[in-house]
Amino acid sequence: MLLNDIISGKVVDSVYIIAEIGQNHQGCVETAKKMIWEAKKAGCHCVKFQKSDLPAKFTRSALDREYTSDHAWGKTYGEHKEYLEFSKDQYLQLQAHCKELNVDFTASAMDERSLEFLADLNVPFIKIGSGDANNFPLLKKASNLNLPLVISTGMQTMQTVDRIVQTMRESGKEDYALMHCVSSYPTDPEDCSLQLISVLKRRFPNVDIGYSGHELGVVISQAAVLLGARIVERHFTLDKSQKGSDHRCSLEPQELKALTTAITNFKLSSVPMSPEVIVQKLNGGEELEAALQHVESKTILPCELPCRNKLGKSIVAARNLNKGYRLQLADMAIKVSEPTGLTAEDYLDLVGKELADNIGEDEPILGSSIIN
Ligand SMILES: CC(=O)N[C@H](C=O)[C@@H](O)[C@H](O)[C@H](O)COP(=O)(O)O
Numbered sequence: 001m002l003l004n005d006i007i008s009g010k011v012v013d014s015v016y017i018i019a020e021i022g023q024n025h026q027g028c029v030e031t032a033k034k035m036i037w038e039a040k041k042a043g044c045h046c047v048k049f050q051k052s053d054l055p056a057k058f059t060r061s062a063l064d065r066e067y068t069s070d071h072a073w074g075k076t077y078g079e080h081k082e083y084l085e086f087s088k089d090q091y092l093q094l095q096a097h098c099k100e101l102n103v104d105f106t107a108s109a110m111d112e113r114s115l116e117f118l119a120d121l122n123v124p125f126i127k128i129g130s131g132d133a134n135n136f137p138l139l140k141k142a143s144n145l146n147l148p149l150v151i152s153t154g155m156q157t158m159q160t161v162d163r164i165v166q167t168m169r170e171s172g173k174e175d176y177a178l179m180h181c182v183s184s185y186p187t188d189p190e191d192c193s194l195q196l197i198s199v200l201k202r203r204f205p206n207v208d209i210g211y212s213g214h215e216l217g218v219v220i221s222q223a224a225v226l227l228g229a230r231i232v233e234r235h236f237t238l239d240k241s242q243k244g245s246d247h248r249c250s251l252e253p254q255e256l257k258a259l260t261t262a263i264t265n266f267k268l269s270s271v272p273m274s275p276e277v278i279v280q281k282l283n284g285g286e287e288l289e290a291a292l293q294h295v296e297s298k299t300i301l302p303c304e305l306p307c308r309n310k311l312g313k314s315i316v317a318a319r320n321l322n323k324g325y326r327l328q329l330a331d332m333a334i335k336v337s338e339p340t341g342l343t344a345e346d347y348l349d350l351v352g353k354e355l356a357d358n359i360g361e362d363e364p365i366l367g368s369s370i371i372n
């Protein structure tokens with residue numbers, strides 16, 4: 001089954017399951033291949049990686065910041081990320097491996113150059129992770145490719161999600177899905193806010209809604225399906241105790257298998273179910289009830305702030321700019337910046353604004369950088 005079969009409505013009785021290998025391969029292509037095989041055996045339809053072009057995704061100072069985490073693969077954040085990034089040749093090897101095993105292969109495009117890279121590889125769809133859900137130039141560019149999109153919505157307000165949908169509409173893009181997501185690793189049950197799946201389904205009845213989960217265990221992701229999620233993405237690992245930020249909230253092969261089996265056995269004709277029926281059906285306890293508690297509005301949750309501060313994108317200068325100059329679109333880039341600039345959503349509002357100071361390439365554009 002292809003993602004497009006779900007999005008086009010051709011398949012109505014299945015859920016598309018993505019094993020997010022992300023950076024859990026520890027920078028080793030052989031480990032990644034083993035993970036692909038395990039994900040296939042566990043019943044996943046797709047394996048996903050994360051593709052970044054480091055200078056396009058991060059500013060120089062964000063790459064140079066010290067990374068002292070126990071999960072660091074280098075002294076600076078840039079060295080850490082470099083260690084985990086695969087080359088084009090390695091991507092081609094992994095893609096060929098997936099073809100042999102008949103499992104879909106894709107990655108999230110973490111910046112515009114990575115988007116071009118993945119489009120060139122001719123992946124079956126492109127994932128836009130939560131860190132880029134408010135990166136409208138990237139979304140616009142992605143929407144103009146002839147490829148389905150899966151867009152995560154962690155660390156974003158409903159206003160931003162409305163704007164994503166509007167951006168897709170303006171591009172005439174119909175083959176895309178939105179993923180409910182909470183960007184906290186691992187996400188506590190009470191923060192999972194699963195009922196936002198129902199809220200998103202009601203608000204965007206023509207858009208397929210999925211779930212990208214970072215919680216521990218598999219029951220909450222099963223509940224997401226019973227609420228109507230048609231795509232499920234979970235981080236995958238060979239061993240949760242390994243070094244790396246995502247292993248702890250990832251599923252090991254047996255758990256992934258348990259999840260895909262449970263999902264495959266659900267009768268989707270009786271979905272969506274009410275939270276009460278879901279709790280009963282899944283023999284849920286307090287944690288499931290907490291994940292299913294009533295939520296009406298989508299906000300940026302306090303538990304998402306560490307991820308937003310570390311990986312959220314903001315507006316920076318794309319080149320050296322002089323005091324008194326009036327900003328044009330091409331003068332701005334949207335990157336992970338340290339310190340952060342104005343929020344990425346303000347990008348278009350800055351066009352024509354006069355600069356109060358000189359700003360160097362890759363430096364953040366702040367409120368105080370602009371003469372109002
Ligand atoms: C928001 C986002 O990109 N989140 C990704 C997807 O869930 C994560 O896999 C991060 O890449 C990972 O947690 C970063 O960890 P570190 O900072 O140790 O490389």
Ligand SMILES: C=C(OP(=O)(O)O)C(=O)O
Nearest residue numbers: 050108129130152181212
């Ligand atoms: C960050 C990502 O995903 P999510 O926001 O769904 O966790 C990703 O796919 O790279």
